[in-house]
Amino acid sequence: MPPKILIQTKYRILYSSSVSNNTSPSLHTQGHILDLVITRSSDNVLNGLPVIDCFISDHASVYCTFLPDKPSLTTKNIAHRKLKSVNLESLKRDLSISLLRSDPLNLRLHSHTEDRCDLDALVRRYTTTLSKFIDCHAPLKTKTVKVTPTVPWYNDEIKAAKRLRCKAERTWRRTRLNIFKSYRNRVTYLMNQARQMFYTNFVDENSTDQGRLFRPTKQLLSC
Numbered sequence: 001m002p003p004k005i006l007i008q009t010k011y012r013i014l015y016s017s018s019v020s021n022n023t024s025p026s027l028h029t030q031g032h033i034l035d036l037v038i039t040r041s042s043d044n045v046l047n048g049l050p051v052i053d054c055f056i057s058d059h060a061s062v063y064c065t066f067l068p069d070k071p072s073l074t075t076k077n078i079a080h081r082k083l084k085s086v087n088l089e090s091l092k093r094d095l096s097i098s099l100l101r102s103d104p105l106n107l108r109l110h111s112h113t114e115d116r117c118d119l120d121a122l123v124r125r126y127t128t129t130l131s132k133f134i135d136c137h138a139p140l141k142t143k144t145v146k147v148t149p150t151v152p153w154y155n156d157e158i159k160a161a162k163r164l165r166c167k168a169e170r171t172w173r174r175t176r177l178n179i180f181k182s183y184r185n186r187v188t189y190l191m192n193q194a195r196q197m198f199y200t201n202f203v204d205e206n207s208t209d210q211g212r213l214f215r216p217t218k219q220l221l222s223c
Contacts, residue, residue: 037064073146081138091137100129153198161187 037050050064095101165183172180206213 037062073148075144075146077142077144079140079142081134081140083138086137091133094133094136095129098129098133100125151195153194155194158187158190158194161190 037046039045045066047065047067050062052060052062161183165180165187168180168183171177203213
């Protein structure tokens with residue numbers, strides 16, 4: 001095939017994939033462009049065009065600078081209580097001297113209507129008393145966390161395996177028992193398997209339509 005046809009085919013493939021080549025100067029002693037710096041046409045990731053460094057042989061080395069800025073993650077505020085750190089003995093002692101135990105409204109009622117009214121009052125006292133002691137022993141705290149984007153192939157099995165991996169890592173750091181490696185390898189295996197299966201199915205489902213294949217590819221590569 002003539003070189004001109006090959007060049008036209010190359011640029012046709014780049015155009016159909018919505019990507020572009022950023023190396024404009026010749027990178028070969030014969031005036032050819034052999035090395036490519038390919039980016040998406042819609043992305044601005046280069047800080048200027050690639051430039052030639054020097055000719056080591058008949059090929060020239062080329063370097064370029066990428067913009068280091070990453071998209072900022074969104075944040076959200078979450079509220080939590082440290083219930084596991086509550087001193088149960090102190091909580092029991094406070095409950096034992098509260099009005100909920102010492103004076104539970106002295107229910108001496110006869111009619112059904114009065115019985116229900118005082119029952120509602122007792123429920124309110126129960127709720128307010130426990131809420132007051134919970135706020136005292138485990139006050140509500142808020143913190144700001146970053147919302148990390150999730151990938152489409154992430155599933156509950158990987159989430160459970162990562163939880164076991166973290167637990168094994170804490171045990172390993174405390175006791176130096178060699179149990180962390182197997183859990184780490186399990187998480188890596190599950191992630192690779194899920195990722196491979198998802199992208200294989202994605203390509204199979206969109207292989208008949210190049211437009212449908214390349215449009216979602218941009219979203220997948222940015223996950």
